[in-house]
Amino acid sequence: MSSGADEEPHSSAAPEIGQNQRKHPCVLCQQRKVRCDRNSPCANCTKARVECVSPAKLPHKRRKRRFPEAELLARLRKYEEHLRGYGADIDAINREETPIPATSSVPVKTEDPAYLDGYRSLSVRWSLKNVNSNLWNDLSHEFRDIEEILQGSSDDELETPITTTYDEAFLDAGDLLLPGPAVDDLASLHPPPVQIFRLWQTFLDNINPLIKLFHAPTVQQQVLEASANLNAASTKIQVLMFGIYSMAIASLSEEECKVMFDGDKETLLNQYQSGARQALLRASFLRTSDMTILQGYMLYLYSFHSFALDPRALFCLTGIAIRMAQRMGLNFDGTLYGLMPFEIEMRRRLWWQLLFLDSRVGEISGFGPSILQHTWTTKLPSNMNDSDLFPDMRDPTVEHLGITEMVFVLQKCEAAQFMQQFKSATGLSAIDQKAIDDFEQRLEQRYLKYCDPQVPVHLISRLVASTSIAKLRIGVTHPHLMSARGVELSQAQKDSGFILSLCQIKNHQTLTHSKSLGRFQWYVNKHFPFPAYLILLRSLRERTSDALADEAWKILEEYFDNRPVGLGAKWRSKQTLHVALANLVVKAWEAREAAGQPFQPMLQTPQFILRLKQDIASHKSPASIPPTQSTGTLPEGPSAGIDSSEGACMWIDQPSMDVGAGFDDAAMPGAIDSSSWAFWGDYMQIPIVGQGFDGGATQEFYQN
Numbered sequence: 001m002s003s004g005a006d007e008e009p010h011s012s013a014a015p016e017i018g019q020n021q022r023k024h025p026c027v028l029c030q031q032r033k034v035r036c037d038r039n040s041p042c043a044n045c046t047k048a049r050v051e052c053v054s055p056a057k058l059p060h061k062r063r064k065r066r067f068p069e070a071e072l073l074a075r076l077r078k079y080e081e082h083l084r085g086y087g088a089d090i091d092a093i094n095r096e097e098t099p100i101p102a103t104s105s106v107p108v109k110t111e112d113p114a115y116l117d118g119y120r121s122l123s124v125r126w127s128l129k130n131v132n133s134n135l136w137n138d139l140s141h142e143f144r145d146i147e148e149i150l151q152g153s154s155d156d157e158l159e160t161p162i163t164t165t166y167d168e169a170f171l172d173a174g175d176l177l178l179p180g181p182a183v184d185d186l187a188s189l190h191p192p193p194v195q196i197f198r199l200w201q202t203f204l205d206n207i208n209p210l211i212k213l214f215h216a217p218t219v220q221q222q223v224l225e226a227s228a229n230l231n232a233a234s235t236k237i238q239v240l241m242f243g244i245y246s247m248a249i250a251s252l253s254e255e256e257c258k259v260m261f262d263g264d265k266e267t268l269l270n271q272y273q274s275g276a277r278q279a280l281l282r283a284s285f286l287r288t289s290d291m292t293i294l295q296g297y298m299l300y301l302y303s304f305h306s307f308a309l310d311p312r313a314l315f316c317l318t319g320i321a322i323r324m325a326q327r328m329g330l331n332f333d334g335t336l337y338g339l340m341p342f343e344i345e346m347r348r349r350l351w352w353q354l355l356f357l358d359s360r361v362g363e364i365s366g367f368g369p370s371i372l373q374h375t376w377t378t379k380l381p382s383n384m385n386d387s388d389l390f391p392d393m394r395d396p397t398v399e400h401l402g403i404t405e406m407v408f409v410l411q412k413c414e415a416a417q418f419m420q421q422f423k424s425a426t427g428l429s430a431i432d433q434k435a436i437d438d439f440e441q442r443l444e445q446r447y448l449k450y451c452d453p454q455v456p457v458h459l460i461s462r463l464v465a466s467t468s469i470a471k472l473r474i475g476v477t478h479p480h481l482m483s484a485r486g487v488e489l490s491q492a493q494k495d496s497g498f499i500l501s502l503c504q505i506k507n508h509q510t511l512t513h514s515k516s517l518g519r520f521q522w523y524v525n526k527h528f529p530f531p532a533y534l535i536l537l538r539s540l541r542e543r544t545s546d547a548l549a550d551e552a553w554k555i556l557e558e559y560f561d562n563r564p565v566g567l568g569a570k571w572r573s574k575q576t577l578h579v580a581l582a583n584l585v586v587k588a589w590e591a592r593e594a595a596g597q598p599f600q601p602m603l604q605t606p607q608f609i610l611r612l613k614q615d616i617a618s619h620k621s622p623a624s625i626p627p628t629q630s631t632g633t634l635p636e637g638p639s640a641g642i643d644s645s646e647g648a649c650m651w652i653d654q655p656s657m658d659v660g661a662g663f664d665d666a667a668m669p670g671a672i673d674s675s676s677w678a679f680w681g682d683y684m685q686i687p688i689v690g691q692g693f694d695g696g697a698t699q700e701f702y703q704n
Contacts, residue, residue, distance in 0.1 A: 243299030
């Protein structure tokens with residue numbers, strides 16, 4: 001009796017313990033990389049109306065114990081490191097070439113960049129044998145060693161135990177960066193199929209020629225297949241599709257959005273950006289190693305590049321993209337990993353575009369061109385068309401010697417690589433005109449001499465390259481833009497700086513008003529040559545009456561009379577940056593009037609000068625001044641496109657603004673590391689002695 005009584009509660013408790021025991025996520029949740037509630041069936045499978053399969057029900061897999069191999073590889077890695085210290089060329093040995101003798105008179109220093117690059121290449125060669133599986137994308141060799149040893153620690157199948165545990169145990173924190181109400185039906189945020197194809201074509205026409213981010217034929221096939229059944233489309237493809245939608249809408253004008261999509265641009269952009277956020281959250285993008293998701297995230301960030309988002313916040317978000325790319329090993333060339341040629345090419349394209357985006361946003365946020373802060377061994381994308389590539393290609397395709405559809409991207413890559421190599425060799429301050437001449441000749445021989453001005457992509461490539469060269473030369477010929485602001489310039493240096501600034505502005509004017517470049521205005525508007533205008537306006541205070549000054553004033557009049565309507569409406573008498581620039585223009589014109597009175601008593605004041613004076617007066621009126629400011633108080637800096645002038649200009653004091661790069665193109669960093677937004681603030685604030693524009697005693701709007 002007693003034994004029977006004792007056994008009965010025990011037998012009844014057994015199934016209860018089994019039911020409450022914590023189980024592994026189901027097979028479908030593991031494949032989708034989403035959180036599983038571990039019920040049977042789980043909520044995700046119930047919602048998807050599919051069978052919920054427990055991993056315990058799958059056939060048990062067995063494999064050989066792998067820990068001896070893992071330990072051997074770890075030892076080999078240490079031995080190779082020590083052999084390198086004695087002068088052995090391990091890479092040459094692996095290629096079956098003649099190694100450098102160990103008795104070489106040239107010691108190998110461990111801090112040598114070439115040594116570090118070679119060590120990295122060896123350390124990732126084994127661990128990234130199969131990058132497609134996305135199991136080994138973390139470049140920390142200590143992490144990989146531990147993961148590999150644990151993976152082969154038993155006869156059971158243990159796929160990436162550390163990574164899997166992270167996925168199961170921790171939150172991905174994506175909602176901290178992309179908050180918002182969750183949407184149950186992500187497919188409802190997509191446009192109708194007809195509009196999907198139209199948006200894709202818009203992307204091909206407006207975006208793809210300037211941002212060669214992926215292989216367009218392959219992505220087109222994926223978009224077509226996904227649009228046929230959006231509910232069945234993978235999350236990563238949906239991330240990319242929403243990124244494409246967002247960039248396509250961002251490249252259009254208000255009128256084009258109404259005609260093509262019968263909607264308001266801002267509304268459509270918000271809808272597709274919201275869809276991108278939802279898709280990114282579902283994809284757990286912060287811990288992903290999927291290139292497609294990173295491509296979509298980059299396009300999502302690019303769609304904010306019209307200053308709809310505070311550049312300071314956007315700079316932090318682009319930093320996340322760079323971190324994701326580094327975790328995926330994109331900053332090391334894919335040839336080191338033994339990858340297929342197609343994947344190598346796609347990795348290169350993605351890495352370089354991330355560099356350009358991060359550097360450009362760094363400039364407008366006040367940090368400076370961050371491209372000089374990164375290190376990479378990733379080679380330039382190949383000079384070939386998309387038609388030369390296909391996913392299953394086994395052998396690398398020979399690059400074209402002439403021009404291809406990569407011309408715009410490659411001339412930017414060449415410029416960035418030139419500056420990176422020059423920096424590592426001699427330092428930025430050592431750059432000279434001879435090096436710039438050689439680089440200009442290289443661009444001309446490799447790309448620009450093949451450009452046909454009748455082809456829009458060729459025309460914008462030539463103009464952007466010319467602007468980049470001009471910015472480099474300004475950094476060399478103007479030492480006052482470097483650390484020594486008080487250096488007295490020769491007349492030749494002043495003339496050179498004036499001409500080079502005028503060259504940049506004329507190029508930008510050509511880009512703005514060229515009808516053939518209408519579909520690329522989204523890029524032109526985002527790369528306003530702000531420092532060139534400042535240099536020109538300050539120079540016009542001294543250069544008041546010669547042929548170059550007359551030409552400069554004609555260009556300034558054309559610019560202020562023909563600015564885009566939307567931009568002018570936002571900036572005029574509303575933004576601090578517009579008023580600051582207007583103040584410089586008015587002061588320069590006052591200097592021209594004062595110098596020209598003995599010789600040109602009938603000098604007519606242009607209409608745009610009168611409008612700018614009204615904008616300044618409106619901004620200085622008591623009704624337009626925030627309560628924390630008083631009339632005549634210096635604002636703390638320009639807002640550079642942020643819609644609200646109140647409290648939006650504090651970021652001017654951020655360090656490392658690169659004068660040579662300016663706002664025009666992240667592909668060409670300048671030669672000044674020590675300049676900052678504070679420098680440009682001072683540059684715009686120095687008053688001209690004399691009468692104010694109202695004819696009375698000057699109450700300087702910008703004071704020292």
